[in-house]
Amino acid sequence: MAEETIKFKLNGKAVTLSTDGDRKLLWVLRTDFELTGTKYGCGEGLCGACTVLVEGDAVRSCQTSMKDVEGKNIVTIEGLSMNDQLHPLQKAFAAHDALQCGYCTSGMIMNAYSLLSKNLDPSVSDIVRGMDDNICRCGAHKRIIEAVQSAAKEMKGGMKP
Amino acid sequence: MTTDEVTGLDFMEHSFSNTLPRRDFLKLAGGGILLFFTVGDLDLLAQQRRGLPTDFNAFLKIGEDGRVVCYTGKIEMGQGIITSLRQMLAEELDVALESVDIVMGDTDLCPWDMGTFGSMSTRIFGPALRKAGAEARAVMLELASEYLKTPIDSLTVENGVVYDKSNKQNRIAYAILAKGKKIERRAAGSVSVKKPSEFKIIGKSLTRRDAKEKVTGKAKFTSDIRISGMLYAKIVRPPAHDSKLVSVDVSEAKNMKNVQVIQEGDFIAVLHQYPDVAEEALSKIKVQFEKPELDLNEINIFDHLLKVAPEGKVVTKGGDIQKGESESAAMAEHTYLDGYKAHAAIEPHAALVHIEGNKANVWASTQNPFTAKEEVAKALGFSSEHVRMMPVFVGGGFGGKTTNLQIIDAARLAKLTGKPVQVAYTRKEEFFFDSFRPAAVVKIKSGIDSKGKMNLWDYHVYFAGSRGAEQFYDIPHHRTTAYNASWTGAAGTHPFATGAWRAPSNNTNTFARESQIDIMAAKAGIDPIEFRIQNLADKRMQNVLRSAAKQFGWKPAKAPSGRGFGVACGIDAGTLVATIVEVKVNKNTGEVKVIRLVCAQDMGLVVNPEGAKIQMEGCLTMGLGYALKEDVRFTGKEILDVNFDTYEIPRFSWLPKIETIIIDNQESDPQGGGEPAIVTVGAVVANAIFDAVGVRVYQQPMTPERVKEALKKG
Ligand code: FES
Ligand code: FES
Numbered sequence: 001m002a003e004e005t006i007k008f009k010l011n012g013k014a015v016t017l018s019t020d021g022d023r024k025l026l027w028v029l030r031t032d033f034e035l036t037g038t039k040y041g042c043g044e045g046l047c048g049a050c051t052v053l054v055e056g057d058a059v060r061s062c063q064t065s066m067k068d069v070e071g072k073n074i075v076t077i078e079g080l081s082m083n084d085q086l087h088p089l090q091k092a093f094a095a096h097d098a099l100q101c102g103y104c105t106s107g108m109i110m111n112a113y114s115l116l117s118k119n120l121d122p123s124v125s126d127i128v129r130g131m132d133d134n135i136c137r138c139g140a141h142k143r144i145i146e147a148v149q150s151a152a153k154e155m156k157g158g159m160k161p
Numbered sequence: 162m163t164t165d166e167v168t169g170l171d172f173m174e175h176s177f178s179n180t181l182p183r184r185d186f187l188k189l190a191g192g193g194i195l196l197f198f199t200v201g202d203l204d205l206l207a208q209q210r211r212g213l214p215t216d217f218n219a220f221l222k223i224g225e226d227g228r229v230v231c232y233t234g235k236i237e238m239g240q241g242i243i244t245s246l247r248q249m250l251a252e253e254l255d256v257a258l259e260s261v262d263i264v265m266g267d268t269d270l271c272p273w274d275m276g277t278f279g280s281m282s283t284r285i286f287g288p289a290l291r292k293a294g295a296e297a298r299a300v301m302l303e304l305a306s307e308y309l310k311t312p313i314d315s316l317t318v319e320n321g322v323v324y325d326k327s328n329k330q331n332r333i334a335y336a337i338l339a340k341g342k343k344i345e346r347r348a349a350g351s352v353s354v355k356k357p358s359e360f361k362i363i364g365k366s367l368t369r370r371d372a373k374e375k376v377t378g379k380a381k382f383t384s385d386i387r388i389s390g391m392l393y394a395k396i397v398r399p400p401a402h403d404s405k406l407v408s409v410d411v412s413e414a415k416n417m418k419n420v421q422v423i424q425e426g427d428f429i430a431v432l433h434q435y436p437d438v439a440e441e442a443l444s445k446i447k448v449q450f451e452k453p454e455l456d457l458n459e460i461n462i463f464d465h466l467l468k469v470a471p472e473g474k475v476v477t478k479g480g481d482i483q484k485g486e487s488e489s490a491a492m493a494e495h496t497y498l499d500g501y502k503a504h505a506a507i508e509p510h511a512a513l514v515h516i517e518g519n520k521a522n523v524w525a526s527t528q529n530p531f532t533a534k535e536e537v538a539k540a541l542g543f544s545s546e547h548v549r550m551m552p553v554f555v556g557g558g559f560g561g562k563t564t565n566l567q568i569i570d571a572a573r574l575a576k577l578t579g580k581p582v583q584v585a586y587t588r589k590e591e592f593f594f595d596s597f598r599p600a601a602v603v604k605i606k607s608g609i610d611s612k613g614k615m616n617l618w619d620y621h622v623y624f625a626g627s628r629g630a631e632q633f634y635d636i637p638h639h640r641t642t643a644y645n646a647s648w649t650g651a652a653g654t655h656p657f658a659t660g661a662w663r664a665p666s667n668n669t670n671t672f673a674r675e676s677q678i679d680i681m682a683a684k685a686g687i688d689p690i691e692f693r694i695q696n697l698a699d700k701r702m703q704n705v706l707r708s709a710a711k712q713f714g715w716k717p718a719k720a721p722s723g724r725g726f727g728v729a730c731g732i733d734a735g736t737l738v739a740t741i742v743e744v745k746v747n748k749n750t751g752e753v754k755v756i757r758l759v760c761a762q763d764m765g766l767v768v769n770p771e772g773a774k775i776q777m778e779g780c781l782t783m784g785l786g787y788a789l790k791e792d793v794r795f796t797g798k799e800i801l802d803v804n805f806d807t808y809e810i811p812r813f814s815w816l817p818k819i820e821t822i823i824i825d826n827q828e829s830d831p832q833g834g835g836e837p838a839i840v841t842v843g844a845v846v847a848n849a850i851f852d853a854v855g856v857r858v859y860q861q862p863m864t865p866e867r868v869k870e871a872l873k874k875g
Contacts, residue, residue, distance in 0.1 A: 027437035036385035037378015046805040077378035094372035101239030102375030103508040103556030128813040139782030
């Protein structure tokens with residue numbers, strides 16, 4: 001294992017970490033940084049529970065090596081709410097009951113964030129297409145779509161993403 | 162309710178020593194007013210809890226700060242009881258919803274509970290909780306009457322404050338009444354609960370109590386718990402169940418920095434402070450196994466099951482089967498098949514065990530913490546009061562988190578290393594150790610008379626289990642026989658573990674029954690809804706069916722009508738359900754797309770209507786998986802589906818338009834909500850495929866290949 005010094009921005013703060021560059025971001029977030037909101041569901045890029053933002057794009061942290069995040073800006077579910085203010089997506093997920101067990105929720109919200117950052121006026125089929133690779137066993141899909149739609153409306157109305 | 166529904170899980174094996182004695186509860190609970198109560202049928206409880214005191218298994222407290230806390234061994238895994246239980250308690254006690262807390266699943270604080278499954282939280286725990294709440298309110302009134310020197314009759318309660326009806330200034334808060342008191346009461350069950358017309362909180366839709374934690378990533382699931390000095394363990398697993406370890410070389414893993422290797426016979430584990438490094442160390446272990454020879458797979462399993470089936474037991478019967486046969490104008494005989502299904506909760510099983518001296522604290526994704534506690538105690542050689550299960554969120558259960566093997570692994574490793582140890586399954590392990598929904602066979606012979614009235618029903622179910630096997634139509638000559646009435650089988654039946662899967666047995670039974678009913682409707686040349694209504698004596702079920710039909714905008718036509726419409730009814734956990742669907746079938750690819758699902762439910766009193774609808778939507782969405790795609794593939798005792806690439810579960814693009822209806826039936830007791838709607842999904846899809854293209858698929862899942870094959874056969 002070759003230790004590297006890796007610098008990146010995590011939830012708005014500059015951080016430096018000495019670790020093996022081949023380690024996956026998911027485990028570094030969950031252990032080294034104790035940010036456990038990002039979940040493991042499959043480890044192979046198939047479920048989306050581990051989704052975080054790298055440079056504003058939704059990526060699967062279980063598939064992302066640490067050496068590839070050098071100098072990048074990473075946001076996790078913990079970094080989405082500002083000064084205790086929930087992000088419109090978080091509010092909408094809660095208000096629409098867009099979760100049951102809540103295990104897929106962080107990944108869903110982060111993926112939706114990336115989706116809305118590119119399209120604040122998504123149709124239902126845009127949402128379905130954009131969210132399709134995030135899976136949920138509890139069957140919260142219907143309300144997740146509703147939540148994303150309503151968050152989009154609020155964000156379009158001026159709320160900063 | 163039949164005993165099968167209540168005693169479904171195999172918790173009889175464990176001899177429970179006991180949870181904390183009452184005085185220890187009191188110590189932990191602090192000052193205030195405590196009310197102990199019993200949930201469930203006392204006789205049944207006594208049977209299940211051999212040697213355990215049965216005088217209470219839940220209690221609530223009105224604290225000196227005015228907060229009301231209910232302690233229960235039930236757990237929250239997505240079904241929303243954390244919300245509905247609060248509603249019931251606040252309603253009966255006349256306190257603000259915000260002042261009620263539910264403490265769940267902490268085995269030191271909560272009295273014994275058999276586990277969270279079988280849709281029992283609302284229908285069995287709920288009524289008991291309401292009664293307890295009403296009784297606690299009566300205690301408060303007694304105390305207030307003394308304090309205010311006013312007869313009880315003149316008092317009333319609002320938001321936790323007792324008033325003199327004629328003089329509102331003459332009042333006292335629950336909190337003040339509880340101050341400095343240590344009152345312990347045993348519920349007598351004599352106080353009656355509120356009438357539906359008096360409800361202020363029950364029947365109101367509320368959003369989830371735990372939503373904020375879950376949308377901010379703060380909710381702690383088992384694998385999120387971090388304690389200092391903890392190690393993450395990865396364990397060498399065989400490629401197939403019952404494999405023999407032939408050789409192992411751990412030297413390379415041992416050479417890795419800070420990696421600890423544990424080897425105790427076949428039990429080989431690597432541990433590290435990072436789970437990913439432990440995983441890497443695991444991959445460095447060279448290991449050879451010998452797989453057992455067994456010529457079984459997802460195709461020939463059904464012949465095997467019929468071969469090893471035990472003698473059948475008649476579950477119900479009436480009339481005379483032979484007479485039914487000879488008097489039938491038309492008969493049909495069919496065999497239905499259903500493959501193994503995985504639970505596939507997105508949170509894999511996980512556990513963290515922390516041993517300090519002779520005590521162990523355990524965090525685990527389990528549906529039955531009290532069973533787990535006993536299992537851990539046994540594994541560690543501890544007395545069970547020295548094991549404490551801590552409360553955590555559970556990321557979906559569906560019956561799968563009633564097996565606790567990962568907890569035992571973690572306990573064993575914590576003892577061997579002297580460190581806190583986490584064992585969290587990979588997805589592959591999750592598939593490997595799952596207690597699958599069993600593969601099953603159903604054979605039905607049925608008949609109608611010349612007027613299209615059901616006349617004969619001879620039903621044989623192999624290995625699905627008997628829940629939902631009893632038909633509920635009005636058929637003079639009928640018999641239901643179960644060959645192995647449970648979802649587990651004797652050794653040599655299934656190549657791996659099987660168990661309860663959301664609405665156990667009933668998904669398979671309803672698929673078979675409602676397919677066959679549709680076949681008879683087609684034979685009679687009668688619209689399938691009309692046919693069902695004509696053959697149902699149960700007015701409530703007729704009503705549920707009519708409600709669904711109305712919402713759907715059903716126009717009667719005999720099948721196949723080419724419209725792709727299907728209908729099915731079911732009963733599960735006391736709830737009546739009817740579902741109607743519209744599908745599109747691609748004749749070239751065999752692909753079935755579900756366009757619209759309408760589902761009506763009569764579930765008695767509904768505490769949180771929106772919460773109930775969420776559960777229905779969840780059931781309908783999840784059900785599409787077993788109806789269309791989910792089938793565990795295996796060779797012998799090796800599971801071939803190990804992740805979501807080949808084991809496909811429902812996704813956004815599958816989602817039909819879903820409409821749910823809850824029948825207003827406030828006067829009846831609340832029934833199950835987390836399972837019933839799922840039972841109808843396979844059957845509605847099968848019936849809609851027939852309606853669309855005129856052929857029937859007799860096996861779940863109804864994959865494109867099976868649809869194409871059916872089309873080819875014509
Ligand atoms: S854990 Fe990364 S996609 Fe499933
Ligand atoms: S809410 Fe449980 S997996 Fe999505």
